[in-house]
Amino acid sequence: MSHDHSLNPETMPHEPEKATLEGKNKFLGFWFFLGGETVLFACLFGTYLALRNSTAGGPTTNDLFGLELVFIMTILLLTSSLTSVYAMYHMKNNNFKKMQLWLGVTAVLGFAFLGCELYEFNHYIHEYEFTFRSSAFGSAFYTLVGFHGGHVTFGLLWLLALMIRNAKRGLNLYNAPKFYVFSLYWHFIDVVWVFIFTVVYLMGKVG
């Protein structure tokens, strides 16, 4: 059985990501990892909420945040979540080309998001002299948003590695779980972002 489990329309199982024991394990293990990540981000959110008014005389949430950029970033990331759903849709239909295409779109959106984030940080640092070290609020803000940004970066590297590695050989039962698990990760990043734009930016604007 060391032959590779290459897929064609005849051998396409209903859920290719869970068709092998390895796939099932990966699927479950990754969900649990996301459960742990939930706690991880909860700790960051808790810390941020406890410190968001500790500005030590520096700029406050209301001074800093602008809504336009955050709105654009939100739309970028939300859309990338949809495009990765499209990718999984084509995976289930065993359409490798289209899957790669949509994953590509996802990556582009992800990079755009990351660009916006870097621009934003740069803006705060240069316009407001608001850095990681200027106050407890600064530390908490950059750590929370930065952890999310780090997740996005890692996700993009992961995605590129997957796409390039499998570009030539198409879909099989060995790599289907990998793609699927990546999409879970990507959605989770989006989930975290929903709370970041709500708790950090919108609530920060409200006061």
Next chain:
Amino acid sequence: MSIAATQKRGFGAVLWDYLTTVDHKKIAHLYLFGGGFFFILGGLEAMIIRIQLVRPENDFVSAGLYNEILTMHGTTMIFLAAMPLLLGLMNAVMPLQIGARDVAFPFLNSLGFWLFLFGGLILNCSWLLGGAPDAGWTSYAPLSTTSPGHGVDFYVLGLQISGAGTLIGGINFLVTIINMRAPGMTYMRMPLFSWTTFITSVLILFAFPALTIGLFLLMFDRLFGSAFFNVALGGNTIIWEHLFWIFGHPEVYILILPAFGLFSDIFSTFAKKRLFGYTAMVFATILIAFLGFMVWAHHMFTVGLGPVANSIFAIATMAIAVPTGIKIFNWLATLWGGSITINSAMLWALGFIPTFTLGGMTGVMVASVVADYQYHDTYFVVAHFHYVIVGGTVFGILAGLHYWWPKMFGRILNEKLGKIAFWIFFTGFHLTFFIQHFLGLMGMPRRYWVFLKDQGLDTGNLISTIGAFLMAIGVIIFFYNVVYTAVKGEKVPDDPWDGRTLEWATSSPPAHYNFKQTPLVRGLDPLWVEKTEGKGKMTPAEPLGDIHMPNGSILPFIMSFGLFIAGFGFIYQVNYTWAYIPLFVGMGILLGCMLIRSLKDDHGYHITKEELEREAD
């Protein structure tokens, strides 16, 4: 590799085998070896503590060194001794108990071990590099953020790395138990040790991220100038206390639940009775884990959180006595009416009941907020937690080792030595720690480098130190027993205790594929079921066929080594720019290995049916 495994090989081959192994049974050996090593280290530190406190105003060690030793004792014992030893037992036994050929993620399993080991090493490197961490195993800020030198940095990176290993191990166990049980092994037929492994892994999954974040914040403050705990810039040091205890309290149940599980198995085996109230035992375990997440602030009663918070956390804490009590009484009821064999394993288990009950009861006493205003941070608390940790976890590990040694190594630990070690350790233990309850109430705070003359604390401390020496003798006898057994221990049959659960249905030590044919489970205590109602051995659930096995890999070792190097880079980039080299090289190694792992297909290999048939039964 499959068949040659039993043949004699050179040292290099064995070493390479262990460095690359992904076999859970060998990883178990590694965990036991690593954990045992750190246990001796932590024990030596404990002995230094006790020698320093043998008489008032002693100057055996200096004040700064005392704090380092005390911190390293707590940290080493909890993270590098107790947990790895438990993970070792889980690795050795749990897959066998549920009738699995392997764990779900053999590669990650090995990665988990190497991360733990290199984390422990980095932590202990601090001794050689300018001093160990000295802010207590709890490392409260701002003492930890302002502690001079790099001690606390080693604490942060060491725990971060080994913590990642533990988290990975936890996820591996979870998926193994959910996906890889043998046919018929329903959840409610799993042996209690497998159950507690499962619940413990859940605790690991949700508790360790809090530690991860706490350590990150500490690291950012110390190494990158952030201000989480810098009060002048609006920081708040209580956040660390919360994060630490949100992790820390579940952690103590991570330490005790596996012990509960293995005691359940041991009691029912040696009483020759089915575990009394199996369902209640399972739900009590779940309840303890659940409640364990909402009691963390009982370590912070004196922080001044206010009467409302204190009361809520006190009541939640006390509630844990109920499920734990259910367990104690169910064990007693299991023994009741049984036919009890008392050997070394059983001695440790029997010693556990009164000892842990005492420790649990002092736990409820410290949970009583206003009383805790007196107990907190005194030797009363030191007594409480050594009663539960040593009396529960360490007794449990020793019981488990005696019980499963024949399964793991095919030889039985010497009974006579085992019994002597138990009695000496047991006496020494109570001598050391019982008196500490009173020392605490008589006005001796914990983490005291010296206690002053004329405060009425001399006798108590002397007794305590004497007890500690007895404990050391007990431990030395145990290790002697291990060596003795390895050299001329008695070989035993596969099922020396007339066991009840599946691990006793395999050979001792088990073949690397565990079960030639996956067994069919027909009830709780499956082997016992077959012994009383069947052929006396397990019925296979499948015809003999090819067995799929994972390939070994050196990558986990290299990845952990990369992190180890990067750790030094992180620590020293504060002082030297060259330190960015190890930082980037180390992270590069890590990422490179991850890339190799994800780019290189690894389909494992198969042991063919023919090979299996050739292997003589």
Next chain:
Amino acid sequence: MAENTNSNEVNPYQKHKNKLEMQKQLITFALMILFTIIAFVIVATGMMQKMFVIPVLLILAVIQVAFQFYYFMHMKEKGHDMPSLMMYAGIMAALLIIAGLVVITWW
């Protein structure tokens, strides 16, 4: 090893189901965008009293996230008991932690 390779006859049917599923996902997406816009508009225009805004924002976020989990991440489908159990356990731990850090850190 489960080598589930004999499912070619369900394929057209499955394909159709996948399509329906995809339509639902699109609707989900539209709703998520809608909620996002509502949230931003509330804040940008300052149309609501401060006391109400935060709960409303949080509720909108929670609904969005539920969509992500149940539709985009398929948690509503079968075979997701363990994932949802663990996710809920994680969420519970998360809520406790946030409550702890927010309510009792400053007093």
Next chain:
Amino acid sequence: MKGWMGRFRAFFLLGSLALVLSACGKDNLTALVPKGYGAESSMDLIIISTVVMLFVFAVVMLIYVAVLLRYRKKKGQEDFIPKQVEGNKTLETIWTVIPIILLIIIAVPTVTATFDLADNSGSKDGLNIQVTGNQYWWHFNYEGQEIQTSQDLYVPVGEKIYLSMKSSDVHHSFWVPSISGKMDVLPENENKMYIEAYEEGVYWGKCTELCGPSHSLMDFKVIVVSQEEFDQWVKDMKNVNPDTQPQDAVAQEGKSLFQQNNCMSCHAIGSSPTQIGPNLTNFGDRSKIAGILDPTKENLVKWIVDPESIKPGNKMTGNYPEVSEKEAGKIAEYLMQLKPSEVTPESAGN
């Protein structure tokens, strides 16, 4: 509750005295002989919970011993297979419900006492003292009185004293076992507690939160005096004039050495609130030097010449010009004469 609790406590103490031959430790240090309101509340709970625990332990041990006596494997019955019992609903209910009841017995007084001790509503009219924890010494500022002291806290007997506590560096914890339970002293928040002592005397206080190398040496004293003595002490302390010249020549020289050697940059004499080092206004009355040494001249000289040898890591070491033993002797002479009040630890008895 007080009445029967009191009698019960006496009974209990006798019992535990017999149990622990080594008595209850040092008077005025042990928590086992409460002499203040907080300590008494704690003791009540300690007793209640201990009694409950002894009961539980007795039950567990009874079953345990019975099991071991009756159910060991018997000779000649090696093949005996016990009945495989699954469980027993009634029994399991019993050992679920009874512990719940026992816990309620502990929980109710716990919650009551917690709220009672957190009630600081009397602080408006009472005596308020700001406590500052420093590595490794304590500072006390009597609010509205312009009195600053260090290490020794004078309070009147039988009255509620309201403490607001804050740290100037790391976490410390304020604990006077005989009088009251402990409360952490933190850098970011002011913690409040009250203490009330029942008997006059000198009580040991300790720092119970790890705060560095000399954590174990961060002792202080609470000196409980009668109300009249306290009023006298307040008056004396207010009358201190930092500029008065000492009588004898050695001490005068000591005073100028004290000023020359930069000691004044950290140590105030009088009510000036400098807080880098302990306030030395009533240093001659101290029950201990630096919280731990007996108040003799040799000890003081030793401290001034080389404080590091006494309290490792203290914040005085290395921050003042080197002082010879001879100079130190003169400074010591001067400092030992700073005795503004008749009310001293000795007069408070011990």
